Amino acid sequence: MSVTALQWLNEIARLPLPDRVRIMNVCGGHERTVAMAGLRTVLPPQVEIIPGPGCPVCVCPEQDIHDAIRLALDHGVILLAFGDMLRVPGNLPKGEVRSLEQARGAGADVRPIASPLEAVAVARANPARPVVFFAAGFETTTAPVAAMLLDAPPANLFLLLSARRTSPTVAMLLESERPSFDALLAPGHVCAVMGQEEWGFVVDRHAVPAAVAGFTPDSLLAATYSVLRQIVEGRCFLDNCYPQVVQAGGNPFAQRQLLQAMDVIDAQWRGIGTIPKSGYRIGQAFAAHDARLRFPTAPTAAGTTRPRAGQMPPGCDCAKVVLGKIYPDHCRLYGRACTPRAPIGPCMVSDEGACRIWWTSRARSPVLAASGE
Template identity: 65%
Template sequence: MSLNAQQWLQQIRQLPLPEKVRIMNVCGGHERSITQAGLRSALPDNIELIPGPGCPVCVCPEEDVYEAIQIALNEEVILVAFGDMLRVPVNVRKSEVRSLEQAKARGADIRPVASPTDVVRIARDNPDKDVVFFAAGFETTTAPVAAMLAEGVPDNLLLLLSGRLTWPAVAMLLASDEPGFDCLVAPGHVATVMGAKEWHFVVEQHQLPAAVAGFNNESLLAAFYSSLRQLLEDKPFLDNCYPELVTEEGNAQAKKHLYEVMQVTDANWRGIGTIPASGFGLTRKYTAHDARLKYPGYQDEARKRAGEMPPGCDCARVVLGKIYPTECKLYGAACTPRNPIGPCMVSDEGACRIWWSNVRKPAA
């Protein structure tokens, strides 16, 4: 018989926990659920929940956003992107266009979309123009984009791809001298597509407790309880606390499309730097739909710098779980959802935006 949230909390409170236990939740959706439900305040004080690198908007390289802006401003194209990407700022002088939203205000044809289906429809409705799809996201977003291409798209649909894999960022943290967490809660949506098996390395290579969680309170608390029990008993294993949707192997059809259309590449993460084998690029079969080949003059190598966040912005350390959003000097002062300085305040999967939206204002 499954437990409700209150019963899981009671189980957790009865554990003989050490003075401090740090659990990293990778997914931005997890962080949103945790914060909206007030789970941090409901759990014992010695349990620290750390938001991790689970916001694709936050880690999208600055040079990719800049490239999208320049293509939209300088070419006769329709540029489409998922809504959050329109407000992500780049580092330019105040007199220059610093977001796709500002480029749209300057006359560029830029349209927010909710799904690849929207993109295909726009391309079919505008056969006389190239439609450039600025596709940023993790596996859960990139897999439908791959399926879109595999199923066939109009010749005028081009992809400006900025896809990332989730697990290599966690692997990078675990390989560092100070990972900053004792247990891991792995992302349910990513595991639904890619399979739980992607996360076995956490246990097998690093001997850390791990659990895959869904997005309701019961699944999250079950994952917290499991990882804490593993830690106390010194018996780490990967526990699937989201069996309704997550299997060991994942979605076979989605993965088939993903690896037919995409190839894994080294990739830059904004403010973090290059992480090996953490990005997606188009395979040779689909290069006719590569916007970077059709419009090659807008890639700026000089913008590919680790630490590429605005001055004073601590988004990178927030993404890596090194600090909480409220510890950034700009949080709530210069940086708010109305006027985001860094990408973590833009997306509803960014920890800064989530905390701000749930009454975690800066201390007076």
């Protein structure tokens, strides 16, 4: 018989917990369930659930967004992207095109899609035009992109790839002088593809309790109970609290496709910097579909650079939110200059962004709530 969310809460309440326990999730789906189900309001007050680097749209390099905008405006391509990417702003002066949505308003052919199969369909329906798929995502959405490359895509389909790997970022946080969490909820969807074993370093190298969680309140509370019990009992192990989907070894077929189609590289994370072995690049065998090779960006004039290129917008604390250093409502712009209607930082754009999730779940101060947003 399955254990209900209420039963898990009762089990957690019985634990002799320390004064403060910080548990990080690294999945926008986890954070959405935590916020929408109000789990923070029913857990013991000393238990903190910290949103971490779980939003690929939020960490997509600003330069990639700028390149996508220029491709759409300057090269006459059909530019495809997952819907959230269309509204993410780049660091450009007011009056200039700052997002793919604005590029579409300026006449560019920009279209939202939901899967790589749609990109293939658009390319086949428009054989005389180049089609660029701006593919940002973590392993879960990158594996289907790899499959698309391996399945002989149309010659007019190109990829502007901005794919990232989740575990290297957590490794970076744990290797810092002051990690911002005491336990980890590992992302169930990533583990389903890459295997839970990829997260073994959290326990083995850093002695931090960890549990794989699904996306329902009962699964998240089961994982929360597991890591809290590990802390109370003074032992660490990687627990799989999502066995319905996550199996030992993950999905070997998807892993092989990623290895065949792409190379693992050091990669930029917006506002954070370069993280070793945290990104993917299109493999040499598929260079004919690499938009960066087919449409190289124009070189910058000697001695000049774009102001604030690669950075977060002024005043935006999205990078601190992504790293779990502050809660979304502690950002200087949250609910003031930055709301879902007029986002400034990327974390307020995506449905997986912590700021957007908190705002949607009405995590607002009384003063801000009066604004009517």
